[in-house]
Amino acid sequence: MQRINYQTLFVELERVLLNRGFAKDKAKACAEIFTNNSRDGVYSHGLNRFPVFVNYIDDGFINIDAQPTLVNSFGVIEQWDGNLGPGVLNAQFCMQRAIELAKKNGMGCVALKNTNHWMRGGAYGWQAAEANCIGINFTNTIGIMPPWGSDVATIGNNPLIIAVPHKNGHIVLDMAMAQFSYGKLQEYELKGNELPFYGGYDTEGNLTKNPKSIRETKRPLPAGMWKGSGLAIMLDLLASILSGGKTTAAITESGKEKNISQVYICLDMNLYPNAGNIADEILTYTKQHKQGVRYPGEQTLKVREENMLQGIPVDETMWRKVKSL
Amino acid sequence: MQRINYQTLFVELERVLLNRGFAKDKAKACAEIFTNNSRDGVYSHGLNRFPVFVNYIDDGFINIDAQPTLVNSFGVIEQWDGNLGPGVLNAQFCMQRAIELAKKNGMGCVALKNTNHWMRGGAYGWQAAEANCIGINFTNTIGIMPPWGSDVATIGNNPLIIAVPHKNGHIVLDMAMAQFSYGKLQEYELKGNELPFYGGYDTEGNLTKNPKSIRETKRPLPAGMWKGSGLAIMLDLLASILSGGKTTAAITESGKEKNISQVYICLDMNLYPNAGNIADEILTYTKQHKQGVRYPGEQTLKVREENMLQGIPVDETMWRKVKSL
Numbered sequence: 001m002q003r004i005n006y007q008t009l010f011v012e013l014e015r016v017l018l019n020r021g022f023a024k025d026k027a028k029a030c031a032e033i034f035t036n037n038s039r040d041g042v043y044s045h046g047l048n049r050f051p052v053f054v055n056y057i058d059d060g061f062i063n064i065d066a067q068p069t070l071v072n073s074f075g076v077i078e079q080w081d082g083n084l085g086p087g088v089l090n091a092q093f094c095m096q097r098a099i100e101l102a103k104k105n106g107m108g109c110v111a112l113k114n115t116n117h118w119m120r121g122g123a124y125g126w127q128a129a130e131a132n133c134i135g136i137n138f139t140n141t142i143g144i145m146p147p148w149g150s151d152v153a154t155i156g157n158n159p160l161i162i163a164v165p166h167k168n169g170h171i172v173l174d175m176a177m178a179q180f181s182y183g184k185l186q187e188y189e190l191k192g193n194e195l196p197f198y199g200g201y202d203t204e205g206n207l208t209k210n211p212k213s214i215r216e217t218k219r220p221l222p223a224g225m226w227k228g229s230g231l232a233i234m235l236d237l238l239a240s241i242l243s244g245g246k247t248t249a250a251i252t253e254s255g256k257e258k259n260i261s262q263v264y265i266c267l268d269m270n271l272y273p274n275a276g277n278i279a280d281e282i283l284t285y286t287k288q289h290k291q292g293v294r295y296p297g298e299q300t301l302k303v304r305e306e307n308m309l310q311g312i313p314v315d316e317t318m319w320r321k322v323k324s325l
Numbered sequence: 326m327q328r329i330n331y332q333t334l335f336v337e338l339e340r341v342l343l344n345r346g347f348a349k350d351k352a353k354a355c356a357e358i359f360t361n362n363s364r365d366g367v368y369s370h371g372l373n374r375f376p377v378f379v380n381y382i383d384d385g386f387i388n389i390d391a392q393p394t395l396v397n398s399f400g401v402i403e404q405w406d407g408n409l410g411p412g413v414l415n416a417q418f419c420m421q422r423a424i425e426l427a428k429k430n431g432m433g434c435v436a437l438k439n440t441n442h443w444m445r446g447g448a449y450g451w452q453a454a455e456a457n458c459i460g461i462n463f464t465n466t467i468g469i470m471p472p473w474g475s476d477v478a479t480i481g482n483n484p485l486i487i488a489v490p491h492k493n494g495h496i497v498l499d500m501a502m503a504q505f506s507y508g509k510l511q512e513y514e515l516k517g518n519e520l521p522f523y524g525g526y527d528t529e530g531n532l533t534k535n536p537k538s539i540r541e542t543k544r545p546l547p548a549g550m551w552k553g554s555g556l557a558i559m560l561d562l563l564a565s566i567l568s569g570g571k572t573t574a575a576i577t578e579s580g581k582e583k584n585i586s587q588v589y590i591c592l593d594m595n596l597y598p599n600a601g602n603i604a605d606e607i608l609t610y611t612k613q614h615k616q617g618v619r620y621p622g623e624q625t626l627k628v629r630e631e632n633m634l635q636g637i638p639v640d641e642t643m644w645r646k647v648k649s650l
Contacts, residue, residue, distance in 0.1 A: 074431040074596055076401050106399040109432055109592070134563065152614040162559040164566065171562060173555045197550065224548025225522065230498045230621040234487040236607055237496060238459070241489065241600045242592070249610030267434070267567070271399055275566045282561055285574030289477040296555040 002319065003311030010035040013050060016325045020057055022064050026089060033088040037120045038312045041303035044183040045120040048318050053086075053119075054325055061258050062086055062116050068093050071113075071244070076105045079243060082115030084258060091118035091137075092127065094264045099131045102266035110264040113245025117141075117257060122174030122297070124264065125163030129170035133266040135163040140236045140261050143252035145178050145220045148229035151201070153218045156248040157181065158235040163297075165269050166279050172297035177232035179223045185211040239263050327644065328636030335360040338375060341650045345382055347389050351414060358413040362445045363637045366628035369508040370445040373643050378411075378444075379650055386583050387411055387441050393418050396438075396569070401430045404568060407440030409583060416443035416462075417452065419589045424456045427591035435589040438570025442466075442582060447499030447622070449589065450488030454495035458591040460488040465561045465586050468577035470503050470545045473554035476526070478543045481573040482506065483560040488622075490594050491604050497622030502557035504548045510536040564588050 013034050017027035034053075038046025056062045066085030070078065078097060082090040094110045101108020118124065121137060128135025141156035159176040180188075180199040188195055189211040198207040200214030200221045207221075214220050222228030240247040245261035246254075269275055287293045307313070339356035347355065359378075363371025381387045391410030395403065403422060407415040419435045426433020443449065446462060453460025466481035482501040489496040505513075505524040513520055514536040523532040525539030525546045532546075539545050547553030565572040570586035571579075594600055612618045632638070 072596075077431045077592070077596065106402045107432065107434055134566075146614075147611050147618050149617040149619070150611075150615040154611050154614065160556075162556075162563070164559070164562050171559070173559045175549075175552045175555060179549055179552070223550075223552040224500075224504055227500045227504070227548040228552070230500060231487075233607065233611060233620060234489070234496070234498045237489050237604055238487070240603045240607065241459075241597050244597070244599060244603075247603060247607050247610070249606050252610075267402070271397075271402065272566050272569070274569060278565045278569075278572060279562055281574050282558065282565065282572050285572070285577075286472050286475075286479050286558060289471075289479065290475040292474040293472050294474070295558060 001313050002316050004314050004319065005311045006035060006039055006308060009038060009047065009312055009314070012322060013047075016050075016054060016322065019325070020054065020064065026064070026086070029092065030086055030088055033092065033119065033123055035312075037123060038314070039304055039307050040300050041307065042120045042122070043313070043315070047312075047314055047322065049119060051318065051321050051325065053117075056116065056258075061256060068112065076101055076107055077109045078111070080110060080112045082112050084114055084116060087116030087118045087260075088123075090115040091124050091262065094262065095124040095127050095135065095137065095266070098135070098264040098266040099128060099133050102133050102268040106271055107267050108265070109242070111239070111243035111245075112262045112264070113243035114259050115262060116260065118262065120174070121159040121161040122163075122172050125161040125172040125174060126170060126300075128266050129163040129165040129172060132165050132269045134165070134269060135161065136265040137161045138235045138239060138263055140239045140248045140251065142257040143248050144182065145218070145222060147233065148222060148226040151205070151217075151219055154249070154252065155222075155229065155232045156236055156251075158232045158239075158248070160231070160235060164275075164279060167276055169301045170297060171279065171283070171295055172300065174296075175223070177222055177228045177235070178220045179228070180211070180214075180220060182215065182220070185215050185220070189215070326638050327641050329639050329644065330636045331360060331364055331633060334363060334372065334637055334639070337647060338372075341375075341379060341647065344650070345379065345389065351389070351411070354417065355411055355413055358417065358444065358448055360637075362448060363639070364629055364632050365625050366632065367445045367447070368638070368640070372637075372639055372647065374444060376643065376646050376650065378442075381441065381583075386581060393437065401426055401432055402434045403436070405435060405437045407437050409439055409441060412441030412443045412585075413448075415440040416449050416587065419587065420449040420452050420460065420462065420591070423460070423589040423591040424453060424458050427458050427593040431596055432592050433590070434567070436564070436568035436570075437587045437589070438568035439584050440587060441585065443587065445499070446484040446486040447488075447497050450486040450497045450499060451495060451625075453591055454488040454490040454497060457490050457594045459490070459594060460486065461590040462486045463560045463564060463588055465564045465573045465576065467582040468573050469507065470543075470547060470557075472558065473547060473551040476530070476542075476544055479574070479577065480547075480554065480557045481561055481576075483557045483564075483573070485556070485560060489600075489604060492601055494626045495622060496604065496608070496620055497625065499621070500548070502547055502553045502560070503545045504553070505536070505539075505545060507540065507545070510540050510545070514540070
């Protein structure tokens with residue numbers, strides 16, 4: 001496995017973006033988010049997704065110069081239009097606004113419409129936690145799985161991120177609504193492995209652990225079946241209503257995952273001086289009986305440290321591809 | 326199956342509470358919530374749970390005269406102490422406060438410590454929706470399932486409720502973090518049925534559909550496995566930190582499900598004039614391909630109507646028990 005040091009990867013991604021006409025500060029911020037995602041072990045939304053991001057730019061789906069503009073301000077609540085700018089920059093901007101609202105009012109809610117894919121939602125949870133805020137953010141997506149009881153993919157993967165700052169490493173849940181994402185299915189398929197649990201349906205309509213069958217039927221299972229299905233629907237409702245933006249329905253019908261809707265909520269942790277002890281109590285109690293039990297986000301710091309020391313593992317095909325861009 | 330009309334059930338529950346020394350208005354409000362839960366088809370947290378509620382009163386775990394008291398007010402955020410009053414009344418009170426904060430500021434967040442079981446969390450989601458607010462509420466509970474990777478029940482069932490007002494029937498998700506609650510397991514067991522999907526582990530550590538085995542091992546599966554496990558941990562963190570109240574750890578160690586912690590968040594729907602159209606678009610698109618697909622809460626109004634017309638189905642043993650209290 002090839003490993004590349006952080007700076008090398010960052011400079012390469014920045015170079016491509018500058019070539020594509022990005023302003024200097026935007027190229028830097030954007031390259032940083034992609035590099036950080038790989039650094040934290042989320043390769044699928046770091047280097048490996050970067051060529052798709054560049055395609056979207058080349059196809060005109062991402063407006064590299066667009067800035068978010070304020071649509072409405074209701075005190076602790078704001079609505080912004082992403083104007084189809086780079087999703088990662090819009091997301092970072094809106095989480096920053098939610099942080100500012102929370103620092104001022106205790107709490108803030110920013111809803112964003114007409115944005116593009118934010119890559120790894122957890123990045124903005126970490127951003128909130130590093131600003132000493134509880135962060136809750138979610139997005140709708142293009143339809144990727146059937147709602148419970150159906151066999152047509154009309155609901156989104158709609159990731160939900162909840163982040164709680166903690167001195168020993170922030171606690172960050174980053175969960176999408178499918179039990180296994182398409183990226184994960186592909187990973188298992190490429191290795192020739194079965195899934196460890198049922199992940200969807202095959203062409204006969206039976207539950208299967210075969211990742212290829214699930215990709216063929218486009219019937220992955222919602223996490224928790226009817227529960228993840230219901231939660232995906234609610235997150236789409238909240239994201240679309242609060243932002244006044246497009247629904248999974250409209251995004252799916254358009255055929256392209258763009259013009260998506262997102263929500264960013266922050267609470268200022270300075271209001272909760274005893275939070276550290278409470279979090280310690282919960283994590284200690286949860287983890288006490290088995291060594292393998294991990295809290296959400298626990299692995300991130302370990303992977304980050306390893307990748308900063310030893311270099312970030314890169315898929316050689318992807319790395320060559322990016323260098324040729 | 327015996328059916329009892331709404332008023333008969335309500336009067337009977339109210340009578341028991343008055344006998345136990347409840348003030349008149351509290352007996353009425355409390356009996357109403359329990360009766361409404363049965364009316365809406367949530368029998369497990371209506372009539373069938375009422376005798377347990379009365380036991381808790383008789384054992385001194387519920388202080389029938391206690392009123393919530395304000396601990397801290399940070400503008401749009403408030404912290405309340407439930408003083409171990411009846412959980413259903415504390416919950417109704419705090420959702421009402423969150424509604425008032427939202428009507429005034431667009432958004433409000435009320436956290437509650439030292440409360441008791443709220444029975445059906447969805448009741449307060451409906452309450453928010455009827456006040457034309459988006460409602461998000463959640464609670465921690467006593468430990469009822471192992472976190473992912475463990476075999477000791479150190480995390481709670483921690484229900485999460487998300488409610489969106491809608492003219493054709495509010496959209497209300499009411500989901501606990503276990504794939505099947507203990508109540509559901511018992512229901513299947515009593516009917517001699519297997520679960521439709523794996524619901525937990527047997528004594529050999531294998532996944533099983535046998536409800537009895539799961540109740541014996543106390544190893545129900547989190548909904549979505551690692552995902553529901555992670556979400557349960559985050560909800561406990563949020564509920565305990567925001568309220569400054571007890572964690573699932575402390576509640577579980579105490580051996581009794583009391584002094585629990587809860588959160589109520591509201592957003593004023595008047596800020597979102599296009600919400601109805603957006604919700605219609607999502608629901609229509611989601612349900613279009615199969616007749617059986619339901620949105621969260623869709624069944625509630627149908628069951629409510631049927632039970633108001635034909636009477637509320639009651640378990641005869643429970644009904645006799647309550648009449649003898």
